[in-house]
Amino acid sequence: MIIIALALSACATHPSISPIPLKQGEAYMGYTLSAENVLPMLFFRRGLTDSWDLGLRLGLPIYGSGIDVSRLLVEKNERSDVLNLAYSFNPNHNLDFTYYRVSHRTKVNLEKNTAVRRLRYYGLRGMVIMNGISGRRSTRFGILIGGAPAVKGEEAENLPRFYRFQWEIGYFHDFNSMPLRAVLSLRPFNDQHALWDDKYDDYPHTTDSGLPSEHHRLTGLSVRISFPLDKSQTRPVEEEGGS
Structure with a gap:
């Protein structure tokens, strides 16, 4: 029942980016498991040019589906800045604007002719739920x-193209619905508390049926893990700038 309730709430969903910038014609596909969508989401990305790539997502049965586009702004010394615009279909239809700073560093041992690549990234995201599950707008x-x-x-020239999996966690706050200091409280948010001076009365955190609304703190939480389906592709280290 808990899983069904979470699936029905379908808080908000987000894109699965390629961990390494795609070149024109290259593809990256896999599936994502996320706390916000519960059921798996399939994704497919393809490089349109060396700077642009397009992503498609298919949720099961449909929630979590969406489309997004990424623009590579800067790529230097195995660091890349990426701007992503995404739309997701779910009860809280959301539009995301995300700026990523990605570091995919490669270390090569010339004596042993081996290489190791590590991925770390962070991002700043603005999220707009235009017409949420209870019919209201939420900006996060x-x-x-x-x-x-x-x-x-x-061997350095046969470094695996993609990682075994990649993880991501984030939180996106609706400043109109509750104070930031109340996010980590274990108690349900009381918008009638005298401390708030009726400031948050117009932003209910649950629907009439008791599910989290577009203003609930859980709607802004994202915990996800993505797995590539094609692990056979490789790219020489020299093209990654890691020699």
């Missing part, structure tokens, strides 16, 4: 962090 801002376990290659 927050941060996210992500990464992946190191991948190793027995």
